[in-house]
Amino acid sequence: MDYEQILKDIKPTEKEQQDIDAMSDRIVNYLTETCKKEGIDAKISVVGSVAKHTALKGKSDIDVFMAFSLDVDLDTLKEKGLYLAHKCSDAFDGNASQHFASHPYLTTDIDGYEVDLVPCYEIEDGSQLKSAVDRTILHTRYVKANLTDEGCDEVLLLKKFMDMTGTYGSEFKVGGFAGYLCELLIIKYGSFEETLNAACMWQYGHVIDLEGYATSSQFDDPLIVIDPTDKNRNVAAALRLNKCCEFIQSARNYLASDNKKDYFYPLDKSLDKEDILDELRKRGSDFIAIKFDIPEMPLDTLHPQLKMTASSLAEKVNNEEFNVFSSSYSSNEIDSAVILLEMASSKLNDIKINKGPKIFLNKACNNFTNKYGPENCHVMDDFLVHAQKREFSDAVKFIESIFTDKNIRKIKVGKNLRNTIINSYKFISVDDLASDEFYLQFLDDFLNPGQYIVR
Amino acid sequence: MDYEQILKDIKPTEKEQQDIDAMSDRIVNYLTETCKKEGIDAKISVVGSVAKHTALKGKSDIDVFMAFSLDVDLDTLKEKGLYLAHKCSDAFDGNASQHFASHPYLTTDIDGYEVDLVPCYEIEDGSQLKSAVDRTILHTRYVKANLTDEGCDEVLLLKKFMDMTGTYGSEFKVGGFAGYLCELLIIKYGSFEETLNAACMWQYGHVIDLEGYATSSQFDDPLIVIDPTDKNRNVAAALRLNKCCEFIQSARNYLASDNKKDYFYPLDKSLDKEDILDELRKRGSDFIAIKFDIPEMPLDTLHPQLKMTASSLAEKVNNEEFNVFSSSYSSNEIDSAVILLEMASSKLNDIKINKGPKIFLNKACNNFTNKYGPENCHVMDDFLVHAQKREFSDAVKFIESIFTDKNIRKIKVGKNLRNTIINSYKFISVDDLASDEFYLQFLDDFLNPGQYIVR
Numbered sequence: 001m002d003y004e005q006i007l008k009d010i011k012p013t014e015k016e017q018q019d020i021d022a023m024s025d026r027i028v029n030y031l032t033e034t035c036k037k038e039g040i041d042a043k044i045s046v047v048g049s050v051a052k053h054t055a056l057k058g059k060s061d062i063d064v065f066m067a068f069s070l071d072v073d074l075d076t077l078k079e080k081g082l083y084l085a086h087k088c089s090d091a092f093d094g095n096a097s098q099h100f101a102s103h104p105y106l107t108t109d110i111d112g113y114e115v116d117l118v119p120c121y122e123i124e125d126g127s128q129l130k131s132a133v134d135r136t137i138l139h140t141r142y143v144k145a146n147l148t149d150e151g152c153d154e155v156l157l158l159k160k161f162m163d164m165t166g167t168y169g170s171e172f173k174v175g176g177f178a179g180y181l182c183e184l185l186i187i188k189y190g191s192f193e194e195t196l197n198a199a200c201m202w203q204y205g206h207v208i209d210l211e212g213y214a215t216s217s218q219f220d221d222p223l224i225v226i227d228p229t230d231k232n233r234n235v236a237a238a239l240r241l242n243k244c245c246e247f248i249q250s251a252r253n254y255l256a257s258d259n260k261k262d263y264f265y266p267l268d269k270s271l272d273k274e275d276i277l278d279e280l281r282k283r284g285s286d287f288i289a290i291k292f293d294i295p296e297m298p299l300d301t302l303h304p305q306l307k308m309t310a311s312s313l314a315e316k317v318n319n320e321e322f323n324v325f326s327s328s329y330s331s332n333e334i335d336s337a338v339i340l341l342e343m344a345s346s347k348l349n350d351i352k353i354n355k356g357p358k359i360f361l362n363k364a365c366n367n368f369t370n371k372y373g374p375e376n377c378h379v380m381d382d383f384l385v386h387a388q389k390r391e392f393s394d395a396v397k398f399i400e401s402i403f404t405d406k407n408i409r410k411i412k413v414g415k416n417l418r419n420t421i422i423n424s425y426k427f428i429s430v431d432d433l434a435s436d437e438f439y440l441q442f443l444d445d446f447l448n449p450g451q452y453i454v455r
Numbered sequence: 456m457d458y459e460q461i462l463k464d465i466k467p468t469e470k471e472q473q474d475i476d477a478m479s480d481r482i483v484n485y486l487t488e489t490c491k492k493e494g495i496d497a498k499i500s501v502v503g504s505v506a507k508h509t510a511l512k513g514k515s516d517i518d519v520f521m522a523f524s525l526d527v528d529l530d531t532l533k534e535k536g537l538y539l540a541h542k543c544s545d546a547f548d549g550n551a552s553q554h555f556a557s558h559p560y561l562t563t564d565i566d567g568y569e570v571d572l573v574p575c576y577e578i579e580d581g582s583q584l585k586s587a588v589d590r591t592i593l594h595t596r597y598v599k600a601n602l603t604d605e606g607c608d609e610v611l612l613l614k615k616f617m618d619m620t621g622t623y624g625s626e627f628k629v630g631g632f633a634g635y636l637c638e639l640l641i642i643k644y645g646s647f648e649e650t651l652n653a654a655c656m657w658q659y660g661h662v663i664d665l666e667g668y669a670t671s672s673q674f675d676d677p678l679i680v681i682d683p684t685d686k687n688r689n690v691a692a693a694l695r696l697n698k699c700c701e702f703i704q705s706a707r708n709y710l711a712s713d714n715k716k717d718y719f720y721p722l723d724k725s726l727d728k729e730d731i732l733d734e735l736r737k738r739g740s741d742f743i744a745i746k747f748d749i750p751e752m753p754l755d756t757l758h759p760q761l762k763m764t765a766s767s768l769a770e771k772v773n774n775e776e777f778n779v780f781s782s783s784y785s786s787n788e789i790d791s792a793v794i795l796l797e798m799a800s801s802k803l804n805d806i807k808i809n810k811g812p813k814i815f816l817n818k819a820c821n822n823f824t825n826k827y828g829p830e831n832c833h834v835m836d837d838f839l840v841h842a843q844k845r846e847f848s849d850a851v852k853f854i855e856s857i858f859t860d861k862n863i864r865k866i867k868v869g870k871n872l873r874n875t876i877i878n879s880y881k882f883i884s885v886d887d888l889a890s891d892e893f894y895l896q897f898l899d900d901f902l903n904p905g906q907y908i909v910r
Contacts, residue, residue: 248815325806349798351740359703362707374712377704379908381696382697449835450830453833453834
């Protein structure tokens with residue numbers, strides 16, 4: 001396999017690297033000077049993949065951290081940090097917008113580079129942590145100290161492979177591998193291919209403990225990678241079981257493949273609406289697609305809430321004896337989301353058994369016959385039961401009854417989505433759904449859930 | 456409640472009782488004389504409900520037992536017993552046919568009475584038992600010694616009540632209360648009404664231990680009635696859980712009812728085919744009725760085999776993801792039987808998930824992708840799976856596939872029914888089924904499973 005060829009496409013050129021390094025230096029120098037001039041005690045450094053030289057081409061966002069001493073109080077840190085950030089952005093004619101992670105930071109666009117200016121505390125190890133961002137400096141330091149230049153290339157290959165097979169990124173929408181996790185894997189296994197070879201043999205709860213802390217027993221996760229900078233942290237804690245498994249399987253597929261190069265590039269596939277609708281029809285399923293508006297909310301909140309709502313709805317529909325073959329969800333992240341239920345059967349007969357008390361409970365049986373009339377009750381095994389009209393023999397009608405002010409509490413619905421679902425939901429045919437290019441891709445992914453992990 | 460009125464209808468008249476006693480005496484005398492004359496050492500006695508005066512009107516079959524000493528070997532017992540039986544039948548111009556229980560006996564029709572002539576061993580307690588019939592003499596003796604004349608009337612009321620509510624009879628078709636069990640209940644509780652009062656409060660595993668043997672812990676049955684003539688036997692062992700429960704509930708219904716008298720007479724109901732078909736249609740169910748021939752076989756073998764076949768088929772159909780709402784079976788006991796499945800849904804989509812190995816099993820995963828092609832596999836949770844065409848999306852087609860030489864082993868089918876099902880089964884519409892008066896009653900019972908336990 002000719003990885004040089006791949007690296008040409010995915011690694012920033014030397015010129016690009018020099019430019020970004022130069023820009024980083026200018027920002028660091030500016031902030032350091034400003035601190036000195038204004039008597040602010042903060043250490044300025046570039047962190048993240050740019051600093052580590054593990055950024056993929058085109059993903060060269062510059063992360064600049066301003067580290068304050070631990071004895072500075074949080075309000076002062078925020079105030080001075082944001083002051084420095086805004087001043088810096090202004091000095092470079094940046095276009096800034098303020099964000100909140102565990103504490104506020106500034107994102108600014110400077111000469112086409114996305115620059116994050118983040119105040120944090122200066123810590124020496126994980127035990128001193130005051131907020132999640134504090135450890136970033138430690139991570140950067142660890143990787144720079146332990147990753148060779150060749151190792152950086154291997155990280156790029158691994159990140160790109162994961163990105164193209166759908167397992168890269170720790171944000172909730174993906175639930176995959178974080179960049180730092182990729183770097184630690186390469187430090188552990190030495191190369192992209194050796195990482196894949198190893199992954200094929202991983203068992204549930206596989207432990208990678210680079211510094212030999214022997215603290216893995218506190219974790220129950222699919223993959224356990226002890227943070228070299230914090231022995232009580234699993235770097236892979238946010239990696240979802242299915243993403244871990246998809247990575248393992250994509251590794252097997254890659255190693256056995258004759259089309260290895262293709263694994264580093266997007267799927268070469270153009271979507272045809274009619275083909276996709278044909279595929280859907282061939283399955284003989286009833287599709288129930290529910291479309292609704294989404295409110296303004298962070299994407300890392302939207303996706304978990306959608307996931308919870310979709311799976312809770314599917315479970316509820318199944319409990320009502322309808323047979324949900326598969327459920328999924330998607331959002332264009334702009335104005336709408338869709339929950340899709342594919343039904344193995346969505347219609348039922350009109351009668352159901354209302355199970356009463358055990359026959360051996362005298363009083364409860366008398367209450368039951370008083371309520372329903374003894375002539376309407378009979379015995380099943382050792383239960384007194386009552387046959388009654390089934391309230392919902394059509395899954396769509398059942399869902400309509402759930403998506404109301406009164407009944408929506410019967411499912412676990414994302415709290416930001418509750419009202420927008422009730423007020424804006426509508427059933428939409430898959431034909432109509434497929435007319436929206438974004439949701440056409442969603443339908444194609446739904447039909448081909450394994451298409452990213454194999455070429 | 457005027458039980459005298461009921462007893463008039465259900466108790467043999469004095470004249471009838473005298474006639475049957477006279478006939479019993481004549482048979483006993485004849486056999487006793489013959490034994491004496493021919494030097495056969497057997498004690499002749501009348502047993503069963505006629506001897507105990509607990510026979511319902513019209514059910515006065517005469518059971519005559521010929522008890523041989525325990526030192527007589529079994530072949531001799533059979534030979535001499537049947538010799539005596541045939542000789543007796545001939546002497547009274549009987550119309551005889553030979554039967555087999557645990558050993559052979561003769562049934563003969565003498566002057567309109569059905570007389571069973573049964574050879575057995577003379578035992579003093581259950582521990583000496585050589586065959587199931589041996590204990591009948593002990594039972595008869597115990598009941599005659601412990602049941603008053605008034606008690607006999609109470610037994611008649613209890614038997615008739617159970618018969619009309621569907622819980623009387625220990626044969627497999629019913630799985631209900633044996634006559635001897637009824638007698639012991641009256642000996643325990645004193646009267647019909649007190650028995651019902653007590654039953655309302657029974658818990659699972661209720662113990663009745665008239666002789667205080669304290670041996671109940673060896674049994675795990677819904678009702679435990681220690682046999683006064685055999686401390687290691689539960690008289691209610693053959694009582695099925697649902698029949699025990701139906702009796703308890705019918706007791707509650709009776710005690711609360713204003714129509715008590717009706718509980719001693721058959722349901723006053725004429726069946727209308729169109730009404731019944733209407734009722735069936737209203738349920739919105741798909742009905743799958745399968746009719747097949749039955750071979751010559753004892754009814755106490757036929758019914759368990761039908762039950763097993765029907766429930767195993769229903770379970771299999773459910774496992775295939777079809778939704779069986781209810782299943783039942785019936786046989787006219789002449790030439791045919793029917794299994795009826797009422798489906799909440801009998802159609803499915805055309806796709807199913809073929810679940811493969813856990814992702815963490817490297818070799819198994821490689822075998823799986825080699826078999827199906829990696830491009831056809833995807834990951835669900837931590838399993839490798841393959842979406843494939845569902846073989847049967849219609850429950851009827853699935854059942855057709857089961858009722859073949861090759862596949863019938865996939866269900867637990869009664870061994871006497873196996874071939875006759877494969878060779879003669881056909882799907883029959885409920886309309887056609889309802890045209891047969893016997894199966895019309897079956898459909899009515901199916902629609903109204905609680906109709907016998909309440910009036």
